[in-house]
Amino acid sequence: MNVLVLGAGQLARMMALAVKPLNINIRAFDVGSDTVVDPLSTDIVFGGLTQGIEFADFITAEFEHIDHQTLALCQASGKLRPSSQAIKVGGDRRLEKDLLIKCGVANAQHQIIATKADFDQALNNLSMPLILKSALAGYDGKGQWRLKDKAQAEDIWLDIKAFFDGGVQGLQHAVVAEQMVPFDREVSLVGARDSQGNTLVYPLTQNHHTNGVLSVSIAIEIDEALQAQAKQVFDSIAKELNYIGILAIEFFQIGEQLLVNEIAPRVHNSGHWTQQGADTCQFENHLRAVCDLPLGSTELIRPSAMINILGEDEVPNEILSVASTTLHWYGKSKRPGRKMGHINVSGNDEKQLAERLTLLADMLPEAEFDELKPYVASYKKQLS
Structure with a gap:
């Protein structure tokens, strides 16, 4: 059995180590270099994405933030598991929140912010303190802001706007504002x-x-x-x-x-x-x-x-x-x-x-x- 993993980091590496005894062969698509590599020896190259798709019986992913064109090619092959839509949901907090609402799953009170008007509305509708998370780019604490009182609001909005302006052009950027949860x-x-x-x-x-x-x-x-x-x-x-x-x-x-x-x-x-x-x-x-x-x-x-x-x-x-x-x-x-x-x-x-x-x-x-x-x-x- 041959599997292509989208991403060539430690998760692809640990997948390869775990399934070697099952005679499952893993190759990894390095999104940085656009090459297919051995996840245990990334200097060994097997060509590009087209060759990787041809090699694979199945395709999977080790992270969510994958170029949509890459996902589309893999989905069209009929080999991608989980689906491109499932991977996109994990990489876009707007889609994630829509999914949670559709499933009737409890989550924090929130509002999507794409404009200054959205930001001002969130300040009126949600209780402080707030945590604001990039819809597309945030992980491991990055792309996040904490708003404890309205005196910080203007500075934080300017920082968010700069984040939007510096993002990948052609993508609709947004942040998700959530009421911070006093969890146990x-x-x-x-x-x-x-x-x-x-x-x-x-x-x-x-x-x-x-x-x-x-x-x-x-x-x-x-x-x-x-x-x-x-x-x-x-x-x-x-x-x-x-x-x-x-x-x-x-x-x-x-x-x-x-x-x-x-x-x-x-x-x-x-x-x-x-x-x-x-x-x-x-x-x-x-x-x-x-x-x-x-x-x-x-x-x-x-x-x-x-x-x-x-x-x-x-x-x-x-x-x-x-x-x-x-x-x-x-x-x-x-x-x-x-x-x-x-x-x-x-x-x-x-x-x-x-x-x-x-x-x-x-x-x-x-x-x-x-x-x-x-x-x-x-x-x-x-x-x-």
Whole structure:
């Protein structure tokens, strides 16, 4: 079986590693160079997109912000899974909000802003504080503004207008203004849907962000009612999109209610723990769904956590002395804030996982992992 992945980053790399034992061959379309490469050795080139489409039995994607012409060519081949429309929804917050409304899924109060009149209307209709997110270009905390009171409004509008003016010409730019939600915690659900409509979901994962970027995910057994609520949302969205593959949904938890923050039509950073904490990792299950193979178990086999490595190309070797700890590097050149790799750690129970997280937090340099210690301390306190 041959699969072309749109995008040649770490997610394509981890897909290739996960499905080699299934005799699935992965090539990746590098959107920066317009070439098809080996995701494990990106200096090996196999031609352009046309050659990649010819090679593939199926085509999938590792990120949402893909040129629409590329998506159209892949969709026309009949090989693209999930569909181009599903990928576009993940890359445009306007389409995403329309989808959530159509599915009757709870999300934050919001308004689409394309003009100064829209901006002024949002200030009147929504309560402060607001978070404003680029409809097309924002991710990992980029393309976002926080408006705490109306005294900031004019400066923020000028910044947004400059953002619009500096964007790709020919595209209709906008931002989505949302009322900030006073949530108890951030959680996410990663699940798989096959071409027959069968779905399986992994346990809800508790997430912590640093400067808008995911830094820690913890997967444990979650309240059954909350898990069922999340799966109902997953099934509703996945069915509406006629989705095939892994779909991730980020939620705000407020008491016993889940509000959708955003969706990602792909394997997701908050699901990296599945490499060591589940029978079948998200990368393998994505390709199983895409290639019409039976889905693998998504059950939690042991409490697990993932720690992102951001902007650093080395960590102390001693972390590997902590039991059930696995290090995953992405083979990237170092750059501030860049996702360079991640650390997975597991325990037989939550208490053991917390102890191992504490050991890792003590070993990792505090300057580069500055919020890890207090977060782990807070997690341990939850267990006491």
